[in-house]
Amino acid sequence: MTHRTDDQAHENTAPDRDDLPLPDYDHLPVGTLAHRVRQLDADGLEKVIAYERAHGRRVPVLTVLEQRLEELRAGAEPSGGDPDAGSAPDGTRRGGKATPQTAAEPSPPERYQRTSSHPRG
Template identity: 55%
Template sequence: MADPARNTLPLPDYDHLPIGGLESRVRSLSSGEVEELLAYERSHGDRLPVTSLLAARLGQLEAGAEPTSGHPGALRPESGAHRSGSPASPATAAQPFSPPPHGTPDQRGRPKGDRA
């Protein structure tokens, strides 16, 4: 069952953000919002790298740092348009190479002979 507190967090999809995405997005939050995330994290996942990151950012804000510009709901790089398939095209792909099982023109295959 979904936790109702999850819907009121300052970062949408907070639980699904990788730590790299969280680090850049938490910089746009105020100290109250970071405190809210920290309390949520401690009561739910309590992941040490995440709590350390949030506590460090909270310390920065309390020391006088200002939230940077940006939108906490902005498109996450990890959920952007995904490329599928191979980046190679027929024009850039290597020629297929697999020698036939019976030998090559300069090296004829030999019969297996009688195995009596």
């Protein structure tokens, strides 16, 4: 009698990469993935989880996916939106440009603030 492990079961039931609800899933950084999975319903998220368990088994990725699935089961709704939101085709983040009104005030590097020979006071 042969016993199958959970990993073997996931490999047999995991969807193909082309069947995933997120385009280019394998190339998404974790931060972008966390944003993009918010659009998925529980069924879509379960497909992605099954695929990840069968192929990558990346703990940070599974953590993000499983936490979102728990949120959905607790009553959260998919946020909708563009499945490509959050990153440009080259993998960089999209967003608005800094303007003088939104830019941070310049400050000296922290190492110079701590090593100043001038007494504070």
